[in-house]
Amino acid sequence: xxxxxxxxxxxxxxxxxxxxxxxxxxxxxxxxxxxxxxxxxxxxxxxxxxxxxxxxxxxxxxxxxxxxxxxxxxxxxxxxxxxxxxxxxxxxxxxxxxxxxxxxxxxxxxxxxxxxxxxxxxxxxxxxxxxxxxxxxxxxxxxxxxxxxx
Amino acid sequence: xxxxxxxxxxxxxxxxxxxxxxxxxxxxxxxxxxxxxxxxxxxxxxxxxxxxxxxxxxxxxxxxxxxxxxxxxxxxxxxxxxxxxxxxxxxxxxxxx
Numbered sequence: 001x002x003x004x005x006x007x008x009x010x011x012x013x014x015x016x017x018x019x020x021x022x023x024x025x026x027x028x029x030x031x032x033x034x035x036x037x038x039x040x041x042x043x044x045x046x047x048x049x050x051x052x053x054x055x056x057x058x059x060x061x062x063x064x065x066x067x068x069x070x071x072x073x074x075x076x077x078x079x080x081x082x083x084x085x086x087x088x089x090x091x092x093x094x095x096x097x098x099x100x101x102x103x104x105x106x107x108x109x110x111x112x113x114x115x116x117x118x119x120x121x122x123x124x125x126x127x128x129x130x131x132x133x134x135x136x137x138x139x140x141x142x143x144x145x146x147x148x149x150x
Numbered sequence: 151x152x153x154x155x156x157x158x159x160x161x162x163x164x165x166x167x168x169x170x171x172x173x174x175x176x177x178x179x180x181x182x183x184x185x186x187x188x189x190x191x192x193x194x195x196x197x198x199x200x201x202x203x204x205x206x207x208x209x210x211x212x213x214x215x216x217x218x219x220x221x222x223x224x225x226x227x228x229x230x231x232x233x234x235x236x237x238x239x240x241x242x243x244x245x246x247x
Contacts, residue, residue: 005151009154009155009158009159010158012159012162013158013159013161013162014162016159016162016163016166017162017165017166017169018166019166020162020163020166020167020170021165021166021167021169021170024166024167024170024171025170025173025174028170028171028174029174031183032180032182032183034200035182035198035199035200036199036200037200038198038199038200038201038204039199039200039204039205040200044200044201047200062163062166066159066163
């Protein structure tokens with residue numbers, strides 16, 4: 001196992017821990033999660049969609065990150081989701097919304113919004129690193145597949 | 151190599167699921183799981199968070215209380231609000247009775 005692979009596995013493990021922890025926490029305390037989602041500055045009609053979509057996406061990303069073949073998709077999805085969360089956090093910090101509730105799983109909800117921003121940016125950076133490191137082996141596998149057809 | 155990868159992934163999954171269970175709120179200790187009241191001269195049922203009211207933060211005011219025995223104990227911070235909550239000047243709910 002070379003250095004790059006160790007780093008890749010570690011990044012995947014950290015992202016899996018984040019998404020799996022957050023999704024399982026939400027599912028374990030689902031009523032509270034619904035209440036907190038209703039407390040967000042979105043229309044309440046979005047809640048039934050969001051309370052199922054967010055944890056499902058987090059679990060799907062975790063699963064994608066576990067397997068080598070789907071890891072690239074996992075990193076990209078992780079980057080997109082974490083970027084959306086970061087934009088939302090930034091909007092809250094810039095007082096884009098009049099009130100600032102939190103809807104995060106488990107102990108993450110205890111973070112303040114500036115801490116949330118740093119936390120999210122860290123995982124955005126990890127996702128970007130994951131994409132860069134994974135890209136090489138991703139393209140290599142595509143080349144191998146192409147050559148096997150020739 | 152595959153063995154190391156398997157160990158890392160197993161640990162990550164075990165820690166995340168185990169951690170989620172370990173930090174999951176146990177209902178009697180978690181005030182938000184209890185029936186919520188707000189104070190408006192007397193204690194009144196608050197309703198459902200996000201549906202009937204929201205707690206506008208940041209504010210050091212007590213938004214809702216929950217009952218421990220016969221005592222009303224502060225639970226959530228913020229301004230109890232049911233209308234104009236998204237404006238810069240949210241208005242607290244008027245008493246129903």
